[in-house]
Amino acid sequence: MTRTAAVIAAKLFRGTLTIAALLLVSAAVCLAAGGQKEEELNRALQDIKGAAHRVGARAATAAAVLAQLQSQSEALKIEIQEERRRVGATTLRQAQQVRRIDYDLLLLQQAAVYTGQLEDRLAYFRAAATRLNAYRQQVRDDRLMLRALDAVDSSALLRRIRQSIDEFQTQCAAPLLTAGKGEGSPELEALWNDIVKGR
Amino acid sequence: METDSQNDESPPTPAQRTPAKRRLSHAALVAVALVCAAVAGVWLYASVPQLTSSVDPPTDSVDPAIAAEAKPLLPAFPQPAAPIEDSATLAARMTEVDHLREILQAKKEQILQAQQDYRYGILELEDEARRWFKHARIDSLAQALKYNEVEALLRSIQRRQVYWEALDKPVGWIESASESLLYVNRRAAMDLLLKDVAAGIDIKKHVHAIDQALERCQPTPERLAVDPGSIAAPSLEVIAKRLVAQAKSLGASSGDRRGHDIEAEVCSGDLSRAAELSTLSLKGARCLAESDAKQLFLNRLAEMPPPVAEALSKWPGEWLCANGVARLDPEAAAHLFAWRGEWLSLNGLGELPAEAGRHLAGWSGRKLELMGLRQTAGAGYLAQWEAQGGRLFVPDAIRSAIDQAGRK
Numbered sequence: 156m157t158r159t160a161a162v163i164a165a166k167l168f169r170g171t172l173t174i175a176a177l178l179l180v181s182a183a184v185c186l187a188a189g190g191q192k193e194e195e196l197n198r199a200l201q202d203i204k205g206a207a208h209r210v211g212a213r214a215a216t217a218a219a220v221l222a223q224l225q226s227q228s229e230a231l232k233i234e235i236q237e238e239r240r241r242v243g244a245t246t247l248r249q250a251q252q253v254r255r256i257d258y259d260l261l262l263l264q265q266a267a268v269y270t271g272q273l274e275d276r277l278a279y280f281r282a283a284a285t286r287l288n289a290y291r292q293q294v295r296d297d298r299l300m301l302r303a304l305d306a307v308d309s310s311a312l313l314r315r316i317r318q319s320i321d322e323f324q325t326q327c328a329a330p331l332l333t334a335g336k337g338e339g340s341p342e343l344e345a346l347w348n349d350i351v352k353g354r
Numbered sequence: 355m356e357t358d359s360q361n362d363e364s365p366p367t368p369a370q371r372t373p374a375k376r377r378l379s380h381a382a383l384v385a386v387a388l389v390c391a392a393v394a395g396v397w398l399y400a401s402v403p404q405l406t407s408s409v410d411p412p413t414d415s416v417d418p419a420i421a422a423e424a425k426p427l428l429p430a431f432p433q434p435a436a437p438i439e440d441s442a443t444l445a446a447r448m449t450e451v452d453h454l455r456e457i458l459q460a461k462k463e464q465i466l467q468a469q470q471d472y473r474y475g476i477l478e479l480e481d482e483a484r485r486w487f488k489h490a491r492i493d494s495l496a497q498a499l500k501y502n503e504v505e506a507l508l509r510s511i512q513r514r515q516v517y518w519e520a521l522d523k524p525v526g527w528i529e530s531a532s533e534s535l536l537y538v539n540r541r542a543a544m545d546l547l548l549k550d551v552a553a554g555i556d557i558k559k560h561v562h563a564i565d566q567a568l569e570r571c572q573p574t575p576e577r578l579a580v581d582p583g584s585i586a587a588p589s590l591e592v593i594a595k596r597l598v599a600q601a602k603s604l605g606a607s608s609g610d611r612r613g614h615d616i617e618a619e620v621c622s623g624d625l626s627r628a629a630e631l632s633t634l635s636l637k638g639a640r641c642l643a644e645s646d647a648k649q650l651f652l653n654r655l656a657e658m659p660p661p662v663a664e665a666l667s668k669w670p671g672e673w674l675c676a677n678g679v680a681r682l683d684p685e686a687a688a689h690l691f692a693w694r695g696e697w698l699s700l701n702g703l704g705e706l707p708a709e710a711g712r713h714l715a716g717w718s719g720r721k722l723e724l725m726g727l728r729q730t731a732g733a734g735y736l737a738q739w740e741a742q743g744g745r746l747f748v749p750d751a752i753r754s755a756i757d758q759a760g761r762k
Contacts, residue, residue, distance in 0.1 A: 216551060220547065223547055224544075224547070227544065227547075254529070254530055254533035255533055255536075258533055258534075258537035258540075261537070261541075262537070262540055262541060262544065265541070265544065266544065269544070269552075329553075330551060330552050330553035330554075331552060332548065332552045333552065333553045333554045334545060334552050334553065334554035334555045334556070335554045336554075
């Protein structure tokens with residue numbers, strides 16, 4: 156009788172120990188999995204930070220070149236205005252008889268093509284920076300959720316982030332503009348009219 | 355029979371284990387599992403960075419400070435820059451273009467000077483011809499051609515006009531070449547600015563374009579050559595008609611005759627009556643400029659036309675008095691303030707327009723008298739000239755305006 160009770164007690168003790176061990180192991184596994192997810196989110200934050208740096212630097216380069224081109228364009232416009240007043244040209248045809256104005260208009264036209272492309276690129280980089288910022292917020296939110304609930308599926312977000320960063324990386328590596336592209340080239344008549352109107 | 359030594363040397367089979375031993379064995383296994391689980395948990399916990407950190411501060415935009423901290427995760431993007439040697443070649447060519455433009459500019463100034471000489475030469479001849487027309491009462495070409503001197507004058511005027519016009523062609527060529535060079539340079543400079551950030555910039559193409567322009571724009575004698583034969587000379591009839599009309603408007607006073615006589619004296623080296631001149635022809639001004647007098651008093655002159663001012667600006671004297679001149683146009687001012695003398699008296703001037711004042715700012719003279727000045731338009735320029743060390747004599751009201759302008 157005593158022996159039977161001892162056997163039962165031993166079995167109970169073993170079962171309890173096994174359950175406790177299983178609980179501890181599962182807790183450790185959960186902790187490990189949660190840690191892994193958080194690590195992924197932190198890594199994503201680092202990647203976003205790096206990408207934002209690249210995008211910001213590229214945008215700054217574009218803005219600097221754009222500013223120089225705009226400054227050159229303004230100087231050309233002033234020169235055209237001065238020449239226009241000097242010779243009394245009112246129509247494009249008259250203006251094109253003056254070599255300086257004629258050449259300045261061609262330079263202005265080329266500068267407009269370049270500035271157009273640079274403005275597009277700058278707009279793209281600004282949009283990219285905004286998107287990266289949004290991703291950063293979302294990753295932080297997910298991390299908070301993960302810490303609170305240990306259960307957040309961020310895989311889709313991380314995938315999107317990866318794709319975006321890859322795209323931004325490609326765009327950052329690409330030239331800011333392509334010479335020889337004629338698209339966006341304004342008509343000389345339109346350029347001239349803007350100058351005459353003082354725009 | 356089982357012995358302890360046997361148990362020590364070889365592990366017992368399950369059948370061989372006693373219940374007590376089996377219990378001990380299970381407990382040990384569980385303990386080992388627990389320890390392993392705990393160790394694994396602690397290791398995982400420790401290996402995840404920043405798990406214990408607080409919530410990151412929110413940022414609303416791409417913060418440059420954050421960006422600066424960021425480690426470069428991506429490789430540096432490739433620069434589509436042109437090879438350095440191409441850029442250096444282009445820069446060297448652009449310098450050549452600048453140099454050639456300077457040469458062209460100098461050549462243009464030379465030609466313009468020659469053109470001006472012809473123009474002033476024509477004015478001189480016309481002065482003389484008008485006097486002839488007046489004196490001999492000539493009122494047609496036919497009459498004029500009866501006088502050999504007058505015919506020679508008319509033909510000289512005709513020839514100089516042709517030469518003067520013929521020089522328009524090389525001036526036009528130079529201006530065109532210069533503009534063309536400026537354009538290729540500016541176009542290349544624009545692409546040089548973009549070469550590090552743009553694709554498709556063809557530096558070699560620019561070098562080639564500049565090379566062609568440099569060749570095309572060399573001011574060779576052939577390119578600058580003039581062909582006076584191709585210019586339609588103004589007819590003697592037209593020239594004579596104009597001079598007849600001008601001669602009629604000339605005063606017939608004894609003053610005019612006296613002025614002519616005084617100029618003749620001046621041109622023969624006698625300046626004793628120069629101060630009595632009330633008009634001054636270009637020829638008279640040239641004669642005065644050739645004199646070695648240190649002072650010239652021309653206070654009866656009421657006008658200072660640009661050609662006269664230019665001729666007088668070549669006079670190597672020290673003090674020029676023209677206190678009768680009431681108005682100075684900017685072109686005349688440009689010439690007068692290019693004079694190398696020291697002292698200029700223009701006390702008849704009521705105003706110094708800003709356009710004329712601008713030229714004063716660069717005058718190398720030391721004293722300027724403007725005691726008749728009433729308008730303060732050019733006060734800023736006067737202040738500027740004075741600040742450079744010039745000594746200025748002006749009425750008190752103008753002095754206040756100048757001091758005010760000087761303080762600004």
